Amino acid sequence: MKAILVALLLSLSLATPASAATPGEVPVGGLLRDAEMRGLSGKPATLADFRGKPLIINVWASWCAPCRDEMASLDRLARRYGGGKHFNVIGISTDDYSDRAKAFLQQANTSFPHFIDSRLFLENMLGADRIPLTLLIDADGRILHKIYGAKEWDSPEAVKAIGQAFGAKL
Numbered sequence: 001m002k003a004i005l006v007a008l009l010l011s012l013s014l015a016t017p018a019s020a021a022t023p024g025e026v027p028v029g030g031l032l033r034d035a036e037m038r039g040l041s042g043k044p045a046t047l048a049d050f051r052g053k054p055l056i057i058n059v060w061a062s063w064c065a066p067c068r069d070e071m072a073s074l075d076r077l078a079r080r081y082g083g084g085k086h087f088n089v090i091g092i093s094t095d096d097y098s099d100r101a102k103a104f105l106q107q108a109n110t111s112f113p114h115f116i117d118s119r120l121f122l123e124n125m126l127g128a129d130r131i132p133l134t135l136l137i138d139a140d141g142r143i144l145h146k147i148y149g150a151k152e153w154d155s156p157e158a159v160k161a162i163g164q165a166f167g168a169k170l
Helices: 002-013 065-081 098-108 120-125 156-166
Strands: 036-039 055-060 088-093 114-116 133-137 143-148
Touching: 002 088, 055 120, 065 088, 065 098, 065 156, 088 120, 098 114, 133 156, 143 156
Parallel strands: 055 088, 088 114
Antiparallel strands: 036 114, 055 133, 133 143
C-alpha cells in the first residue's frame, strides 16, 4: 500500500530535481513553526489555527501562469473535500504587491482562504524556491509531502494520493 502511495505522489511531482534548501526551510518530515499570516481573502490567521486537521498549503503568485492554471482544480478539491470535512486548504501568495494578488483572487473566485507572504518567512520555511508548490501537512503540522509544479488536484489519481497521505477515504 505504501508503495502505491509513493508511486502516486511521484507521478504527481514528476520527480522534480533536488535543489538547495531555502533559509530556514523545514524539510519533509519536519514540524512547521507557527507563523502569522496576513489575510488576502479574509482575516489574518496563524498556521497554528489550522492544526487538528490535515492541511494542504498551495504557494502561488499572480504572475505565475502554472499557478493560475492549477487554481481551479485546487478550488474544486477544496469545495468537495476541504473546508474541514477531511482537510483544510489554504493559499499563500508570494506576490510583492497585495493588490495584484487580490485582483487574481477576485478573478479566480476560490472558496478557500488565501494569505500573503510579503516578508518571505513562509516562502523560505516552506521551501518555495520555485512555484507552484503544494504541501501536504498532517493534523499535527508535520510536512508529509512537497509537490512542485502545477497539478490537476481534483483528478482521481491526486484525490487517491491525498486520501492515502492523510489516511482518509475520499
